[in-house]
Amino acid sequence: MDYPDHFDVIVIGGGHAGTEAALASARMGVKTLLLTHNIETLGQMSCNPAIGGIGKSHLVKEIDALDGAMARATDLGGIQFRTLNARKGPAVRATRAQADRILYKAAVRNILENQPHLQIFQQAADDLIIKGEKVAGVVTQSGIRFQAKTVVLTAGTFLGGVIHIGLEHYQGGRAGDPPAIALARRLREMPFRVERLKTGTPPRIDARSVDFSVMQAQPGDTPTPVMSYMGNVTDHPQQVSCHITYTNAQTHEIIRGGLDRSPMYSGVIEGIGPRYCPSIEDKIHRFADKDQHQIFVEPEGLTTHELYPNGISTSLPFDVQLNLVRSIKGFENAHITRPGYAIEYDYFNPQDLKHTLETRFISGLYFAGQINGTTGYEEAGAQGLLAGMNAALQVQEKAQWYPRRDEAYLGVLVDDLITHGTSEPYRMFTSRAEYRLVLREDNADMRLTEKGRELGLVSDERWQAFDRKREAVEQEKQRLETTYIQPNSPESAKLAEKLTKPLSREYSLADLIRRPELGYVDLCELRGEGVTDPAVAEQVEVAFKYAGYIERQRGEIEQMRKQENTPLPADLDYVQVGGLSNELRSKLEAVKPVSIAQAARIQGMTPAAISLLLVHLKKRQ
Numbered sequence: 001m002d003y004p005d006h007f008d009v010i011v012i013g014g015g016h017a018g019t020e021a022a023l024a025s026a027r028m029g030v031k032t033l034l035l036t037h038n039i040e041t042l043g044q045m046s047c048n049p050a051i052g053g054i055g056k057s058h059l060v061k062e063i064d065a066l067d068g069a070m071a072r073a074t075d076l077g078g079i080q081f082r083t084l085n086a087r088k089g090p091a092v093r094a095t096r097a098q099a100d101r102i103l104y105k106a107a108v109r110n111i112l113e114n115q116p117h118l119q120i121f122q123q124a125a126d127d128l129i130i131k132g133e134k135v136a137g138v139v140t141q142s143g144i145r146f147q148a149k150t151v152v153l154t155a156g157t158f159l160g161g162v163i164h165i166g167l168e169h170y171q172g173g174r175a176g177d178p179p180a181i182a183l184a185r186r187l188r189e190m191p192f193r194v195e196r197l198k199t200g201t202p203p204r205i206d207a208r209s210v211d212f213s214v215m216q217a218q219p220g221d222t223p224t225p226v227m228s229y230m231g232n233v234t235d236h237p238q239q240v241s242c243h244i245t246y247t248n249a250q251t252h253e254i255i256r257g258g259l260d261r262s263p264m265y266s267g268v269i270e271g272i273g274p275r276y277c278p279s280i281e282d283k284i285h286r287f288a289d290k291d292q293h294q295i296f297v298e299p300e301g302l303t304t305h306e307l308y309p310n311g312i313s314t315s316l317p318f319d320v321q322l323n324l325v326r327s328i329k330g331f332e333n334a335h336i337t338r339p340g341y342a343i344e345y346d347y348f349n350p351q352d353l354k355h356t357l358e359t360r361f362i363s364g365l366y367f368a369g370q371i372n373g374t375t376g377y378e379e380a381g382a383q384g385l386l387a388g389m390n391a392a393l394q395v396q397e398k399a400q401w402y403p404r405r406d407e408a409y410l411g412v413l414v415d416d417l418i419t420h421g422t423s424e425p426y427r428m429f430t431s432r433a434e435y436r437l438v439l440r441e442d443n444a445d446m447r448l449t450e451k452g453r454e455l456g457l458v459s460d461e462r463w464q465a466f467d468r469k470r471e472a473v474e475q476e477k478q479r480l481e482t483t484y485i486q487p488n489s490p491e492s493a494k495l496a497e498k499l500t501k502p503l504s505r506e507y508s509l510a511d512l513i514r515r516p517e518l519g520y521v522d523l524c525e526l527r528g529e530g531v532t533d534p535a536v537a538e539q540v541e542v543a544f545k546y547a548g549y550i551e552r553q554r555g556e557i558e559q560m561r562k563q564e565n566t567p568l569p570a571d572l573d574y575v576q577v578g579g580l581s582n583e584l585r586s587k588l589e590a591v592k593p594v595s596i597a598q599a600a601r602i603q604g605m606t607p608a609a610i611s612l613l614l615v616h617l618k619k620r621q
């Protein structure tokens, strides 16, 4: 049947990409349908119930700055929060939260169900309606035809999903969920380049069968960090500790003994797995000289005994899993509640996408999340938001938007994927960003919220809170710049305890905060003045302390933007560009960079080749 209502945007899949995509387009006021296998699994964490971490929390904060759901759900579901790299510079500082998977899912569902302009429908999407070279809707498993102007596909690990435990395998989207076979077949008939990747998960363990007394406890940080700019520690549920234990020589021996029945080492699995989240059998093989590997024993929630042993992801047969788990200190009597497994799935070469995540071959069709070759909830959520937002912009007949590499980690993520493609699951790291000092997790709102408001993504409530914060930061910066401390004054005497040399002349507070011995708190104590909001204080402190470095980075960005502003026409015939090597010519044809700056990032591109492009562009004018 034809469903009577027509939609502006249909999002297929209610995982992390799908929920952010659907929320983004609905926030922008366009009529959105979220079509997913099962309403009960909206916002489900397929693997570890944890959000954030190095590079990843930057993405979560960017989603939050654009009013997405992930950070707010984390604050409502987080049961252990930590600041990583706390002693390092602000560029690489990151927030990580262990979440209660039930509370997290409930928070996401609550946000979805209360979002105006958004409807949810439970059923598998089996086909896309394509008219000419444009998407026109979706056909579900039972033959319901939903018409739409745009479609965002976020099918995660479900397309052609095959689950492996030892040498046994069966079709599945993740444990307990069906795969998307019909849709995968249909997509393979389209011109996209499809490959296989794999990922895995550890067995889960019943906490009642674990001896925590022999493990090292790891409580969360105090004061407890928050994930959302709108969040508050009072949003958090009860906080609990994680624990740490280790594999040992016996564990490694058990694993080696089972490798002949490993789907990875017997060649059954062909897809490449996540390099930075390897299975335990992979770690034993690759780091043969190591006699132990760390395991973080993480609770799955407050109302369950299930534990996630982070570090022993495996697809070995169940008997080997049980033996290896029981060889670990504290797990001697462990009961496994769910076996670990690996999953292989279809992903699409992201080089077939535009920076807006619209596909190059079918207009109005966007891809986001794991299907673009990434791994992780944060990477998926950020792409979902971008795709949903651009689908809505297309419906509104407005210009598409995506952040540049110097504006957001989301810009880095998308540009990396589209420029280089990926042959292994891509995860975010701070090292992927060349302008780390301006792309901090503490300033994602300062970088993006105004743009989000302009695009129609940001609510009045967030906008007002942001505006107040921005104003407070500016006022406080001004106060520091215009408040002076005189030598031989009572304040100067107080400072003498902290400084190596007493003040010899008048200094502004802005000058003083730049000194390594002094922080914002010291200046507040000095005169009994200052802001109490830690987020405002952080902005002020970073702005002054790192002013020189930030300035230098801004200069580099300026330089780069001059090049970035030189667009490369979509119809540019690279055969006509004299002097280019065949290799570079075919890379340029494949990537079709939108600017000189993007062309410059193609692997193997040389300054000489860029000059040839610039000369060619000049000649064309």
Ligand code: FAD
Binding pocket: 012, 013, 014, 015, 016, 017, 018, 035, 036, 037, 038, 041, 042, 044, 045, 046, 047, 048, 123, 124, 125, 126, 154, 155, 156, 157, 158, 159, 173, 174, 175, 177, 179, 180, 183, 199, 200, 201, 274, 277, 313, 341, 342, 343, 368, 369, 370, 371, 374, 375, 376, 377, 380, 381
């Ligand atoms: P998903 O979260 O997979 O969501 C896809 C959604 O689409 C689901 O709701 C599904 O029901 C729905 N769907 C699919 N097809 C259809 C259809 N045809 N019709 C309707 N609905 C459909 N990430 C890490 O960072 N580290 C890890 O170690 C890690 N290990 C993992 C281990 C396993 C076993 C799995 C399954 C995933 C793992 N991940 C890991 C990946 C992480 O789960 C994903 O990166 C993240 O969930 C991707 O989000 P997504 O929204 O793209 O897809």
